[in-house]
Each structure stands twice: as structure tokens, then as C-alpha cells.
Amino acid sequence: MSEHGPEKGIKRWLFTTNHKDIGTLYLWFSFIMLLVGGAMAMVIRAELMYPGMQVVNPNFFNMMTTMHGLIMVFGAIMPATVGMANWLIPMMIGAPDMAMPRMNNWSFWILPFAATMLVLPMFMGGDFLAGQGPAFGWTFYEPLSGQYDNLAFFIFAVHLLGISSIMGSINIIATILNLRAPGMTLMKMPMFVWTWLITAFLLIAVMPVLAGAVTMMLTDKYFGTSFFDAAGGGDPVLFQHVFWFFGHPEVYIMILPAFGIVSQIIPTFARKKLFGYSSMVYATAAIAFLSFIVWAHHMYTVGMPVAGELYFMYATVMIAVPTAVKVFNWTATMWRGAMTFETPMLWAVAFVFLFTIGGFTGLMLGVAPSDFQYHDTYFVVAHFHYVLVTGALFALIGGVYYWLPKWTGNMYDEKLGKLHFWLSVISVNVLFFPQHFVGLAGMQRRVPDYAVQFADWNFWSSIGGFVFGLSQLLFMYIVIKTIKGGEKASDKVWDNPEGLEWTVPSPAPYHTFETAPEIK
């Protein structure tokens, strides 16, 4: 077979239908968004470094927390997982490409427009520092969000993001169901493929809810309806129900692919098969199912009937069961394994530890009477950063180190990779662990000033934040250096890794598997 190279220049990227190109686009886009959202986090930590108001005005601060959340969720984590899916799923199931390559191109190229719509209002009205952008929190609760002047931009951006996600997930489902190589039965699929299949079902189920919700916000504001407007007979609490019906599955949309990545990395470096493969599959499905029936654990304090509080409490605490199954399986995979700690494994092991901390605080928050105290404090902020930063983001970074040699054909610099890891893992704990303390002591989230009693831990939190933020620039340097050159990677890259992606050359050729591979 001859080498089929890509086109040259910008047209390659604009019109590409190649899953690897599109994966690369997604990953770079999400990294840029990580830096943008990260810069906003630096502003937040700068303001919170000392009590009192020093750096920005309150409105700008609110805009930063809002945009940081939105950009990280919709711009950084989600597109990164889709980028991984694009690169890996076809290679892992022995398919030549995604099932609908042209739609794949669309799914990606909608994103830069959506991101532009999202950030544009920040720069409207001339005075950037006044904070003209959305400042109502990433959860955009009514009635506050309804008072925002440029709401239409935000809603348009959410619609675009939703369309992109829907097309992406339809493509992933169609690919996994239709393009598996002969012999690649469902229960032989790598865990990453399974977790993405289930994630795609979640996306399809909840995206119309999000689209409908923002559309009703739009008509409430501009067309005189009152779905969420109490003055017209609507119900703002109902908005919270719709939002979290989307929002809770959304957090699992961000974490399930991360579970998948970790389930690929750990067996390789423990030199054992993944423990309890089928229980992993069922646990993932169980988590996905439960994620639909627990949404109101975000709303314990809005005044639900006691029966509601109890139901959502029991349902929420039940999620701990399948989650624990996964954690035990990862641990059992490592148990008595011949473990080595190359950079990807370091990130994966840190994931298992630190995600579990986030799981525990989640349990605490899931208990309704305790949540009455914790709700809307920094304890919640600590919880979701443990599951999202040391959870989802750590798994993604570990995944990049794990597959980068396959993608580029070059080994990354192991010393720098380890430096990046240790800098990140220490600073991230300095950043987020103290937030548990100030949260338990009553410091509210989303407020730019605080009582002096919280000063010490906030100072440390900010120091941790700056170091963690800067460390990610090192990550960018390492990745670019690896793309440009370095020690050549072998086809297998690691010591006997499992999966079809390791049977093709490094770097993976532009078109893999023009003839279907054989599955043992």
C-alpha cells in the first residue's frame, strides 16, 4: 500500500475529514481553552489571595468565575475528550475512520464560532474591566441570568456547543456500532471505547433538555413568555430542575471518558490485564443510569418536600456503589502487578487517589442534612475541582503522555514529564485542599471578598493556583518539543500494551486499517 499523505497547508485543516486530523484539532482547541480558562482562574486567585478588594471589581470577578466555569466545561474538558475519541476509537476498534467523516469536520468547526460567541460579550460596550460578559455563574440560574443584557449571545453559543456535541456523539455511536473490525465484539472493546459509547448516549439524552432550557430563557426575555418568570406565573425553581437534569449527567459526561483513559493506562504499567473488565462495563452503565435520577442533590436547599430530599439523598449515595467498583478494580489491577511509574502511570495513579477524595466529599455533600451546611461554600468548590481537575483533567493529561508517542512517533522527555507531574500534583493539592477547610468554616463561593479568618488558607490556595497554572505551560513546551522531534518511539511504545492502536506503526499512519485487522 502506498503512503496516503494529507493535503498541505491551511486547507488540510479546514476541509479535513480524517479522524486523526480532527482529533488533533479538538485537542489543540481544548488546550487553548484550558489556557484561556486558566488565565481567568489566575485572576480569581489573585483577587482572593488577600481579604478585601484589590484586583478587580465585583462584577468583573463574577464574570471571571462564570466564564472560567463555562470555558473549562464546554471548551476544555468536553472537546478534549472528543479529541481523544477521534484519535483513538477508530484505531482501537480497527476502523478506517469515523462513520461520518464530513459531519465530524462540522462538529469541530462549529466550536471556534461557539467559543467566539461565548467570549465576545466580554469585549462589548467598550469597557472590558467593567465586566460586560456573562456574570451569572456557569449554572446560569434564572431569574438572575434573565436580567443580563447580552443574553442572546450566550444562548446562541450554548446552542452551537450543543449541536457540536450532538453531531459528535451520533458519529461516535455510529462508528462504534457499525465499524468494528470482524471479531471485535462489544465485550472485547477497550474500556475507553465503552466509556465513550455510554457517554454518547448520555449526551444524546440530555442535550435537547439544555437546548430547550436556554430557548425558554430566550423567549422569556425577548418574546414575553414566562416559563421561569414568577411575575408571569412561571417558576424559577423549575429552571434549576431543568438545568440540573442536564447538569448532573453532564458531570458524568466529563468523567466517564476519563475513567476509560485510566482503565487503559493502569493495566499497561501494572503489566496485568484490567481487573474485572465486565464489572467495569456494567458499573459504567450503572453510573450513567443513576446519573439521571439524582439531579436535585444540587438543590437540597431550595425547599423541597422532605420526601424529595430523602429520595434524592438515597439515590445519590447509591452512586457510590458502582463508583467504588471502579476504584476497587483499578486498585486490584495494580495489586501485585509488576508496576513501573512512567509519566502516564503517575497521572493515572494520582487520578485514582485524588478522584477518590472528590468522591468522598461528594458523598458528604450527598447527605442532605450535611449539605445544608456545605451548600454554596468552598467545600463544594473543593469537591468538584477534585473530581474535575485531579479527576478528568489528570486523566486527560495522562492520556496525552500515554498516546503522544503513538501520535507523533517521538518519545516525550521523561524527565520533564515527571517534573510536570510532580509540580502539578503538589501545587494542585496546595490549591484545592485548603478549600475544604475554609468551606467547612463557612466561606461562600462566588464572592470576591471574605472574612479575615479565611485569609491564611486562601493565601496558600492562591500560591498553589499560580504554580499549578504555570506548570501547564511546561506541559505545552513538552508536547511541542515531542512533536518537533526526540527519541523515536517503537510501534509498541510501552512494554506489551494491549490494544490495536499499538499494532500500527508510530507515528500512526494517516490512514490506518485499510484492510481490517485480525482480532484474537
Added chain:
Amino acid sequence: MDWKSTVRIYLLILSVSVLIATGFALMGLWMIVPFTGMEMLLLAGAFYLCALRSRDYELIAVDENYISIEKEHGASGGRIRFQRHWARVDLEQPACRNQPSRLVVRSHGRSEEIGLCLNEEEKRHLARQLQRAIAFPS
């Protein structure tokens, strides 16, 4: 995936989505329904196209006297034979730059496009292979 399982999986997804949309509609939030509808149409279209395409094939055989082409593309298909000694294989460049080129076999005023599923690079490759295969002496 065979058509039956495709339909089954689609109905499963459809029922979950319809259940959710109905629930919200009963709470008065009916604007979710049209989005669910649009999404389900898109999903149906995608599944349908994939199912159609999964049956697509082109079989090109070259023997001493004939090139025979048998194809199945979505709803259309059929077989056609060309006399090998008279046939030509042309890769026609498109009028407009972003359109795909056409790989055509023709002789005696008849022509047939092949390689519909291939990208540019693959079409060129197939064209070269075919031209070599029908060249003299065989």
C-alpha cells in the same frame, strides 16, 4: 450492525428521549420537545445512512477480455461490462477545486464511475492500478 439491531437501538434511544421530553412537557416546559424531535430525526438519518452504506460495495474484476463492474450504492446498483481492449480508465478533474474528482471507466460511448467511496489519494492509486491491470500485454 444489521438493520434489526439498528432499529432496536434507535427505538431504545427514542423511548428514553421521548420519556424525558414528555416529562418536561407535562411540567409546562414544552420547548424541549421540538429539540428532542430534531435530534431524533438527525439520529434516524445518520443510522439510516450508515445502514445503507454498510451494504455498499464495488466489485471490479479484470479478466482476459472484460472489465466487469458490480456495484451497490445505497438504493442504486447494478453490473456492467466493458471490453477490456477498448476500455479506458480516466481520472477526471473537477471543474471546481473543492469537488471530488471522478474515476471513470469507458468504452464504446458507455461509461461508469467507480471508486465513489475513495478519497483523492486512493482514487489516484486505484486509477494507476487499473490502468496497469488492463494494459498490454497482459
